[in-house]
Amino acid sequence: MIESFFEVPVYDLPKAEKHALLQAELRELTAFHGTECEGYRAILDAYGPGDLPGGADAPLIPVSMFKLHDLSSVPQDQVFKTMTSSGTTGQRPSRIFLDADTARLQTRALTRIMTSFIGPKRLPMLIIDHPSVVKDRRTFSARGAGILGMMTFGRQHVFALKDETMELDWEALETFAAANAGQPIFAFGFTFMVWRYFIQQLEQSGRKLPFDNAILIHSGGWKKLEAEKVSNEHFKQRASDLAGFGRVHNFYGMVEQTGSIFVECEAGHLHAPVFADVVIRRPVDWSACDIGETGVIQVVSVLPRSYPGHSLLTEDQGTLLGEDDCACGRKGKYFAVHGRLPKAEVRGCSDTFASNQ
Amino acid sequence: MNSLDKVRFVVPEGANIDALLAQRPLAPFDPAVIEFIERLGKALMASPQARRHPELVALGFWARGANIKRMKDRFDAQYPDALRLARGLAFHIAPSNVDTIFVYSLLLSMLAGNVNLVRMSSRAAQQSDLLNDILKQVVEAASARLRGIIGIVRYEHDQSITDAFSRHCDVRVVWGGDGTVELIRKSPLSPGGTELTFPNKYSLAVVDAKAWLANENKTPVARDFVNDSLWFGQMACSSPRALVWRGSADDIAAASTDFWHHVEAGAREANLGWEDAGAVAKLLAEQDNAVSVHASVVPxxxxxxxxxxxxxALLGEPNGTGGGFFREFHVAALEELGASARRNWQTVASFGVPKGDWQAFLLNAQPQGIDRIVPFGHALNFNAIWDGIDFLTSLTRIVVIDAPQD
Structure with a gap:
């Protein structure tokens, strides 16, 4: 029963209880999609119940399957929104079919997760992007959809960048800063864009923004920043020094599992909320890695009802750091992401701008 | 010929295009060429770095004197009443990816006596740099006459240069697959010019189920199959990417599971170029095939x-996954391959199917493709007959002399 996931605290279920709850739900979802989605059924049949990769409860589906095939578990007239990944040029993006029910679950789950970090009160919000990425609401790119999703957690939205030139919109920023000086605000953007077009432009201008104990949520991978030798600590330090962001949280998520995101805690670890889990897999045989062992990240989520995306094998490497015992006090598994598997194809939300330059 | 100023000589140093184009060819199997090839082989065998690349070791092994002697004997015996001469200038387009095979075609062209102009790609893999270095050393140490028949050049893609070389050459040898062949064909040859092209190729394995079940030495056979298919990430033109079983349904059912377990063990032991991302790519390919054609996955x-x-029905369709991903098919008789065989089929690595069966099949079915049928363990070995072409015949011309003895 999906409702039971909303009746428990988002980061406070001990592992035995969480595993039982999750396993029952995932098993039900696997059976449901096997009945309702022809393509998914063909995958289950191809292996047979005893030999499913990742186990019969929630077999592994590589995320790229959603690029190769339209996998949907609801009749076409119930699809109310199709999400696409930002994919690189010349490559087919993922297509994720949402019905009203799944979309609503995504919003509810994201709300539970976000309010546990930013509080129930909506704060004035700075979007570290330019307004045109959310203009055309018919085509939900991962970037636009991510921003629109986050905008519901703020008020008085202001875009920090002017347009495709990625220049800071000083006029908008100054008005926003004057209204919120010394206050906590909420900001969201994609990691690379936050660094390159916000933090670095602030740095070059020699100006600072006057917020206090402000919250910055960002997502989209460290690959480019690693190449520029920017560590998470340095990123946080600069965001704090230049704009008063005392609370900076990265998160790991993907368009194929919108809603059940993995947010970085105060201790710097990504956490599985009650709606989701991670399993790190050994590429040699897909068995589960031990704590501390690096492998390929599998993400599971109880939210996908209209498409068979409840158990996905990503193309990212990660390490499970522990379960129920993070210094931040949250329960559930916590882990670190090390970026794309070498040689796998390039994808991701915030790569689009710089790679087209 | 102004655009030719953009042509940069890599080997030999200080050479120039006019001198190369003015060069006269040599007689086939000139002793200086044979010596040069042997030296190159020895240099490859002596290089610790080259020994890490099995394809360079294979080239070194191919270049030994005994092998050249064998080729010469066959060459001499072919047309005893005619005289064979070099065609003249051979213009080679080398591939940009991993490929030592074009070096064989260069060496064979030298054995044929041709003057050789080689266009190297501007992007080249690490081992081809190594090969270039060794080739360069051996060329620079050779006699002026021998240096005179080799020109390895680089130039950015410029059709006017390719046009000029194509008009000028007597034979053009184009490696690099369909795209390169298509591009180079935009440059016309002289009316008498000929051409050898090497488009994209696809290879497979055929195994007789009964023969596999009866085989008492399965481990080495499986290891040969692993070497055939997993070197070069299964992406060489000769790497088998599909496996066809011949036999009854019962025999195939028994043989298939047993065979793949042996291959899996062999692959695990050989561990040729494991990539984590490759495991994800194979999982994706399994499921793609499941959804597209209701394929089942061998546990x-x-x-x-x-x-x-x-x-x-899928046998004719290319499988581009690589890294140890195989499609398996079942037939009761070889004849069933006929309808699927495509023009781009190159190598069949065969186990347990007698030569007579292959001959009967090829004659009766007249398949469009299939250039070579080789035992397991030989798929990647170069042969002077390649893609249906006898290099030494195609790179020479046959002069008929019908005249009294004295």
Whole structure:
């Protein structure tokens, strides 16, 4: 029963209880999609119940399957929104079919997760992007959809960048800063864009923004920043020094599992909320890695009802750091992401701008 | 010939295009060429770095004197009443990816006596740099006459240069696959010019189920299959990417599972170029085939290889996954391959199918493709007859002399 996931605290279920709850739900979802989605059924049949990769409860589906095939578990007239990944040029993006029910679950789950970090009160919000990425609401790119999703957690939205030139919109920023000086605000953007077009432009201008104990949520991978030798600590330090962001949280998520995101805690670890889990897999045989062992990240989520995306094998490497015992006090598994598997194809939300330059 | 100023000589140093184009060819199997090839072979065998690349070791082995002597004997015996001469200038377009095979065609062209102009790609893999270095050393140490028949050049793609060389050459040898062949064909040859092209190729394996079951030495056979298919990430033109079983349904059912377990063990032991991302790519390919054609997946312990059983209709379709991903098909008789065989089929690595069966099949079915049928363990070995072409015949001309003895 999906409702039971909303009746428990988002980061406070001990592992035995969480595993039982999750396993029952995932098993039900696997059976449901096997009945309702022809393509998914063909995958289950191809292996047979005893030999499913990742186990019969929630077999592994590589995320790229959603690029190769339209996998949907609801009749076409119930699809109310199709999400696409930002994919690189010349490559087919993922297509994720949402019905009203799944979309609503995504919003509810994201709300539970976000309010546990930013509080129930909506704060004035700075979007570290330019307004045109959310203009055309018919085509939900991962970037636009991510921003629109986050905008519901703020008020008085202001875009920090002017347009495709990625220049800071000083006029908008100054008005926003004057209204919120010394206050906590909420900001969201994609990691690379936050660094390159916000933090670095602030740095070059020699100006600072006057917020206090402000919250910055960002997502989209460290690959480019690693190449520029920017560590998470340095990123946080600069965001704090230049704009008063005392609370900076990265998160790991993907368009194929919108809603059940993995947010970085105060201790710097990504956490599985009650709606989701991670399993790190050994590429040699897909068995589960031990704590501390690096492998390929599998993400599971109880939210996908209209498409068979409840158990996905990503193309990212990660390490499970522990379960129920993070210094931040949250329960559930916590882990670190090390970026794309070498040689796998390039994808991701915030790569689009710089790679087209 | 102004655009020719952009042509940069890599080997030999200080050479120039006019001198190369004015050069006279040599007689086939000139002793200086034979010596040069042997030296190159020895240099490859002596290089610790080259020994790490099996394809360079294979080239070194091919270049030994005994092998050249064998080729010469066959060459001499072919047309005893005619005289064979070099065609003249051979213009070679080398491929940009991993490929030592074009070096064989260069060496064979030298044996034929031709003057050789080689266009190297501007992007080249690491081992081809190594090969270039060794080739360069051996060329620079050779006599002026021998240096005179080799010109290895680089130039950015410029059709006017390719046009000029194409008009000028007597034979053009184009490696690099369909795209390169298509591009180079935009440059016309002289009316008498000839051409050898090497488009994209696809290879497979055919195994007789009864023969596999009866085989008492399965481990080395499986290891040969692993070497055939997993070197070069299964992406060489000769790497088998599909496996066809011949036999009764019962025999195939028994043989298939047993065979793949042996191959899996062999692949695990050989561990040729494992990539984590490759495991994800194979999982994706399994499921793609499941959804597209209702393929079933052969259960295996590990991800070193991955095998899907597919309907025969898919046999003609290319499988571009690589890294140890196989499509498996079942036939009762070889004849069933005829309808699927494509023009781009190159190598069949065969186990347990007698030569007579292959001959009968080829004659009766007249398949469009299939250039060579070789035993397991030989798929990647170069042969002077390649893609249906006898190099030494194609790179020479046959002069008929019908005249009294004295």
């Amino acid at each position: 295996l312990e590990t991800n070193f290889i991955s095998v899907v059983r597919c309907p025969i």
